[in-house]
Amino acid sequence: MPLKKARPLQLLQGEVDQLQRQADSLMKDAQSQVGSSEDAFRRCQDLQMSAHKTLKALQKLTKADEPALVRNYDQRKQEEERRLENILERLNKLSMELSPPGPSTGLGEISKEESQDSVDEDNDEDGTDDDDDDYEDEERTSAVKPPSQSGPQIYTILCDFKGEQEGDLSVRRGEVLRIIRKTADGWWMAQDMKGNRGVVPKTYLKVGSGVDDENDEEDDDEEEDDDDDDEEDEDEESEEEEDEEEEDEEGEESTDDQTKHSSASNWSTVRKALNEIDATDVLSAMGAIPPGFRPSTLSKLLDEDATYKGGHHIQPELSQSQLSFKDLFLDPDTGRVRARQVRTCVCFTLWSCRHIPTPGVGVQVLSRHIRLCAFDGSQVLSNIHTVRADYNPKSPKSWSFSPRITGVLPTLLDGSCFLRCNSSSPNLGILFELGVTFIRNSTGERGDLSCGWAFLKLTDDAGNPLSNRMYELPVNGGTPYEKDVTLEVTLPRRSAGGVFQQMLQTRRQPKLIVRLKSANSKTRTQLSLLPDTLLFCLSCIHLLVLHQQLLADKLLMDRPTMQNTDLICSPILSTFPVLLEQTDLLDALRTAWTEAEMNMSRAQKRDPPYLKQEFVKVYMSSVYFLLHSPSLPCHRWADRGSEEQRARVIYSTLDTLKNYHQTTGQRAGPDIFFDSTHPHLAFDVTELSFDLLHVSR
Structure with a gap:
């Protein structure tokens, strides 16, 4: 009986398991300090490249690639993606721990033999990748003799670059890179702050880490000249770079101290920037955030x-x-x-x-x-x-x-x-x-x-x-x-133009x-009664107008003099602004006030003093009670669990207060705050006091 052919998702699961074992082994060796740190760093870099390659393959995989039906396909795929992300996070942290304190070990000062070996390895890898891909790019994979590596190796990204081929390094504007190898074709091997390696176009780079920008204009002129070079200019450039390399080797001893000082200063800037990386930068580097976000x-x-x-x-x-x-x-x-x-x-x-x-x-x-x-x-x-x-x-x-x-x-x-x-x-x-x-x-x-x-x-x-x-x-x-930042538009990669x-x-x-x-x-009349500057929901205009009327009464009529700035006893004025941030409580007030208006006659609706009196009663027997209820969770934005729990507490409390009103024929008064069945937070004088000097604009 022939053996069953492994499914694509199963093959990738096996690769993830192998990466997990290799990462655990590397972590164990690094903690026990088995072997040199340089070997551990190289192993970490290789594992990062393998994990990124596996993650890209997993993201491209679809259910249609499976020869047979797979149960819970999307869930299994997401689990493997999460495993890979966890592996990459561990490797990124380990890479920064193992990375040298300056660009003098294996990255900043590369010997000719190591540089040539890395070129050969990259050529081999590019050759195997080209066999698997549907397209080839011979200009990208052809590496020439690198120019002098004694100059500054710290560069800043001028604009976003999203890798399109295997081996490209996706970077964002403002990121700081260390250049590992320069080539005359314009695609330089670089390493970012998280240890990821790949090639980036040199026209996207600016010398320095953003601190020393004295030579920005000269660098920009050189980059513009590089864009206009043709094949003959590249040949002449490679010859000139060889001559410059010989001259740099002769004068290396005289400039060694200056180079070390500049490299150490740049690397300290890289370390400082690394500590300020937030979740957005990490997710952008992982490709979880589209360009333009x-x-x-x-x-x-x-x-x-x-x-x-x-x-x-x-x-x-x-x-x-x-x-x-x-x-x-x-x-x-x-x-x-x-x-x-x-x-x-x-x-x-x-x-x-x-x-x-x-x-x-x-x-x-x-x-x-x-x-x-x-x-x-x-x-x-x-x-x-x-x-x-x-x-x-x-x-x-x-x-x-x-x-x-x-x-x-x-x-x-x-x-x-x-x-x-x-x-x-x-x-x-x-x-x-x-x-x-x-x-x-x-x-x-x-x-x-x-x-x-x-x-x-x-x-x-x-x-x-x-x-x-x-x-x-x-x-x-x-x-x-x-300006001129576009969002990602998904189009076929090889679609016809025109x-x-x-x-x-x-x-x-x-x-x-x-x-x-x-x-x-x-509505126009109600809008004219509101403050001069305000943007809010149309359905809440009538509540804002009532608050504005109560505010005018307290500040313009009830104060002894216009110069009096004593605290004003008004629970509504002191707490109403909170409702504009906790809109679920504002909705509760709208609901309670709508029910109160339904029980009013036409004459009562046209009587401003009566409306203000009823509004105060409705507010005190609904929202004010909820604001100081210990059973109401704190407001937290975009927290579904908290929002659902608050909704249950709000509407159950409103139902209880409504039943109390229907049973007794009157709205809940101050006695409800002393009822043992309705707990209340400890009293605070700020619940009642309106401080004009503190809140006025």
């Missing part, structure tokens, strides 16, 4: 500066004299907040996103979302609002917003927003940053990535407001402060679809 700019602003949060922008703003308010006034005839018109007030809806690249293996996406704000091309002019996107796992590159659900649509999912801004900048617009929150499977690290950004300028070239219609905005890569190819590529460009819309008279 960056750490989220707006997420970083939200974490570092509270002035970009919505709760800050609903606080009163002081005038230039600091003796009155700039955006809060009362109408003396009606006692209501006076309406204020601003230069820009628009309503819009996030519609969908198309052809957005997805992160690769090794990371789990916790949230797909858009962060948006007012932007003039140089600075953020409003709060940063976040809308979470919905997507279909069968089509992960397409995002949608405002899903149809029963009940109240959560604020976090609602794509209908408004922007009020009083800036006079001619370049004022809305900045949309598409982002994902991810967790790394192997280490559990969390992070926020920008998947690109789009900008909608709110005026045309003549300064007129944009018309209300649908807009397709191109999504750019990088950050809003980078007009059809250009049309196909244009259709597959990442895009964000936004619709500008007009507001009815009631």
